[in-house]
Amino acid sequence: MSNDFKTAVEKRRTYYAISKEAVVSDERIQEVINHAVKHTPSSFNSQSARVVILLGENHDKLWETTRETLRKIVPAESFEPTSQRMDSFKSGYGTVLFFEDQSVIEKLQQDFALYKDNFPTWSQQSSGMLQFVVWTSLEEEGFGASLQHYNPLIDDEVKKEWKLPESWKLIAQMPFGKPVQEPGEKQFQPLEERVYTFK
Numbered sequence: 001m002s003n004d005f006k007t008a009v010e011k012r013r014t015y016y017a018i019s020k021e022a023v024v025s026d027e028r029i030q031e032v033i034n035h036a037v038k039h040t041p042s043s044f045n046s047q048s049a050r051v052v053i054l055l056g057e058n059h060d061k062l063w064e065t066t067r068e069t070l071r072k073i074v075p076a077e078s079f080e081p082t083s084q085r086m087d088s089f090k091s092g093y094g095t096v097l098f099f100e101d102q103s104v105i106e107k108l109q110q111d112f113a114l115y116k117d118n119f120p121t122w123s124q125q126s127s128g129m130l131q132f133v134v135w136t137s138l139e140e141e142g143f144g145a146s147l148q149h150y151n152p153l154i155d156d157e158v159k160k161e162w163k164l165p166e167s168w169k170l171i172a173q174m175p176f177g178k179p180v181q182e183p184g185e186k187q188f189q190p191l192e193e194r195v196y197t198f199k
Helices: 003-011 026-039 056-071 080-090 102-111 119-140 155-161
Strands: 049-055 094-101 168-179
Touching (some): 003 119, 026 049, 049 056, 056 094, 056 168, 102 119
Antiparallel strands (some): 094 168
């Protein structure tokens, strides 16, 4: 493991305070995410991951849509903190939406019936790896990001707004932007309670 890789893993943190200031070009963002999607592993090389990159007005629209969706279910007297959270995400430069194509997973379940029950789990694991690779890669470019899960509440609106296939299942949302405040110190549990080695 190279020092560069270890440093990148250590530097990846959750950033909520982000701005719309450009850190790199939109083309570079596309290049970094394309590389992550292409090279992140998936079970049976299924390549079931689907990604949507929202920039500019499209990014803003996502978080306004999420705000209005939540307004319908969060009590009015306690909605302000939720609205402020939407403002913090909207204040970023863009959002990466992570999906898994269920048609690919269903085809694998048919072709490899012995592992039928495992494919949805393996799909989630592959998506988790992709989210980590994209997150770390964006931070290497100078962005800060966080991982959000407003699915399935916003799924239908997202598919409708951006005309996405019905078979795409929304897994997570990653707002990113230029960091304007560093996260607090991270606490770690003792490794001897988490890692066992047998020789």
